[in-house]
Amino acid sequence: MTFLKKTDTRSEEQTQTTGLTRRGFALGCGSAAALLALGGTVKVVGSEALCRPPGGQDEDAFIAACIRCDKCLQICPTNVLVPAPLEKGLLNARTPTFNFKLGWCDYCKESHAGVPQCAKVCPTEALKLPEGAKPENVIMGKAYIVKEWCLAWRLKNCRICVDECPYDAIEFNNDGFPVVLLDKCNGCGLCENVCISMISTKIVNNATDRAITVKPTMTVDYLLAKESRSGGRS
Amino acid sequence: MKFIKNIKSKNLRALVIIFISILIIVAGIFNSALSGAGNLSSFGYSLISTVCPLGALEAMMAANTIIPRALLSLGVVVLLMVLVGRAFCAWVCPVPLLQRWFPGYKGKKDHPDNQQKTLDLPQSDSKPAGSGSRGYRIMRSIGFDSRYVVLAGALVSTAAFGFPVFCLVCPVGLVFATIFTIFRLFAFGELTVTLLAFPLILILELVVFRKWCTKICPLGALISLIASVNRFFRINWDKSKCLEVTEGTLCSLCHKACSRENVDPRGKVLATNDLNSCTKCRECVDACPSKAISFPFLPKHKEK
Numbered sequence: 001m002t003f004l005k006k007t008d009t010r011s012e013e014q015t016q017t018t019g020l021t022r023r024g025f026a027l028g029c030g031s032a033a034a035l036l037a038l039g040g041t042v043k044v045v046g047s048e049a050l051c052r053p054p055g056g057q058d059e060d061a062f063i064a065a066c067i068r069c070d071k072c073l074q075i076c077p078t079n080v081l082v083p084a085p086l087e088k089g090l091l092n093a094r095t096p097t098f099n100f101k102l103g104w105c106d107y108c109k110e111s112h113a114g115v116p117q118c119a120k121v122c123p124t125e126a127l128k129l130p131e132g133a134k135p136e137n138v139i140m141g142k143a144y145i146v147k148e149w150c151l152a153w154r155l156k157n158c159r160i161c162v163d164e165c166p167y168d169a170i171e172f173n174n175d176g177f178p179v180v181l182l183d184k185c186n187g188c189g190l191c192e193n194v195c196i197s198m199i200s201t202k203i204v205n206n207a208t209d210r211a212i213t214v215k216p217t218m219t220v221d222y223l224l225a226k227e228s229r230s231g232g233r234s
Numbered sequence: 235m236k237f238i239k240n241i242k243s244k245n246l247r248a249l250v251i252i253f254i255s256i257l258i259i260v261a262g263i264f265n266s267a268l269s270g271a272g273n274l275s276s277f278g279y280s281l282i283s284t285v286c287p288l289g290a291l292e293a294m295m296a297a298n299t300i301i302p303r304a305l306l307s308l309g310v311v312v313l314l315m316v317l318v319g320r321a322f323c324a325w326v327c328p329v330p331l332l333q334r335w336f337p338g339y340k341g342k343k344d345h346p347d348n349q350q351k352t353l354d355l356p357q358s359d360s361k362p363a364g365s366g367s368r369g370y371r372i373m374r375s376i377g378f379d380s381r382y383v384v385l386a387g388a389l390v391s392t393a394a395f396g397f398p399v400f401c402l403v404c405p406v407g408l409v410f411a412t413i414f415t416i417f418r419l420f421a422f423g424e425l426t427v428t429l430l431a432f433p434l435i436l437i438l439e440l441v442v443f444r445k446w447c448t449k450i451c452p453l454g455a456l457i458s459l460i461a462s463v464n465r466f467f468r469i470n471w472d473k474s475k476c477l478e479v480t481e482g483t484l485c486s487l488c489h490k491a492c493s494r495e496n497v498d499p500r501g502k503v504l505a506t507n508d509l510n511s512c513t514k515c516r517e518c519v520d521a522c523p524s525k526a527i528s529f530p531f532l533p534k535h536k537e538k
Contacts, residue, residue: 028380032387039391039399064296067289075270085426121270124293
């Protein structure tokens with residue numbers, strides 16, 4: 001009989017230990033509030049615009065669905081896709097973006113007959129190509145030339161990016177300097193990949209990057225507007 | 235098989251976790267052979283792939299649409315859960331193993347929940363899954379605890395701000411992100427703040443919140459919810475072998491061994507919340523002096 005009595009008290013105890021205690025509830029609420037605060041803060045702070053792989057051009061839809069599974073980074077045949085570092089913002093960290101120093105996006109033409117593998121493997125359809133998507137209308141970014149750092153703009157005898165561009169989006173203007181044709185450029189990054197500035201030595205001392213780089217379209221628009229303003233004044 | 239049976243469950247679990255982690259890392263680094271295998275958030279190839287159920291749910295809530303591919307992978311996950319239930323938490327997830335390695339880890343011996351827990355044979359027959367109001371009964375039947383509050387918070391935050399919020403701080407994701415960041419440092423010379431920040435967030439989560447798995451983890455909560463579909467490898471208590479039944483001794487070593495989830499393997503009919511909570515870690519099997527507990531593939535025929 002004593003055995004039975006003991007069990008009675010124990011079942012009371014167990015109800016308390018397995019159920020939601022006040023302390024547990026407070027901990028849960030605290031953590032839930034922390035997650036809400038995190039979401040809100042990240043949203044308010046905002047994040048830097050990044051070039052996204054094919055199918056990730058609608059940034060809001062992309063960021064809503066990306067679960068940072070690394071599949072796209074791993075399948076990329078040219079290894080141009082890299083995880084964005086934390087410097088690009090907490091929201092961007094670990095999401096796929098390009099490092100055109102490592103390669104360029106040929107839309108998987110060479111390896112997979114023009115079917116971008118990143119969009120193919122994405123498990124949450126964060127990368128999703130619209131109907132009729134082709135390299136010419138999937139705009140990942142735009143090339144931008146910093147004239148002071150560019151060999152061709154300084155000495156007029158470099159034509160590597162003009163020759164390499166697969167979309168004929170870089171040409172020489174009437175004065176013989178290379179310019180980007182924005183309506184033809186899709187941000188594939190080959191120009192940045194082949195640009196010889198900064199590879200072994202700097203062409204000018206204050207250069208921090210290659211002379212031609214691919215940046216998100218809105219960043220390039222901003223830079224060009226700034227350039228034309230200052231150019232008009234001087 | 236005999237060799238495997240001789241290893242303590244704790245060490246066997248560690249081996250399995252390390253094996254799976256190494257598989258994921260190798261597949262990620264030598265990506266030409268197993269291209270696009272992904273990390274633990276979505277491991278597998280193309281349509282035959284698992285997906286983190288929380289990540290998939292968050293993605294669908296944030297994108298405000300049904301994502302067919304995510305649903306398909308979720309189907310794979312549910313099928314796995316039918317087979318092994320909540321085993322992910324004990325056999326795959328690297329977090330409990332890491333916690334064991336951090337200094338200050340408290341073994342089960344000095345766990346506060348570890349008072350004498352004795353058998354309640356008379357009640358187990360007559361006690362229904364719960365009593366009281368309907369809401370209370372539902373809460374009892376899924377083993378409602380603070381993890382579900384965090385899960386609700388994660389989902390509300392995701393719906394409100396339009397991106398998978400928990401993914402940013404998920405320790406499982408951060409473990410693999412840290413490893414791959416270290417790999418990229420050597421392979422591509424990418425030196426970033428990430429290298430320092432991710433391990434710091436990870437340590438903060440695992441050392442400050444020692445009870446991450448049982449009190450906070452919303453992924454564990456979601457897995458517990460899905461684990462009610464589990465049909466195989468369910469815990470089996472052989473009454474005819476149990477010392478408490480045959481000899482009347484106060485043993486309860488199996489229940490004590492389950493300090494994390496507080497499952498009592500001796501329930502005649504296991505309550506649903508026990509099934510949801512059980513991670514099939516086999517600590518109770520190891521603890522039982524008379525080998526009365528097992529995890530048979532098919533449920534054994536119930537004794538009367």
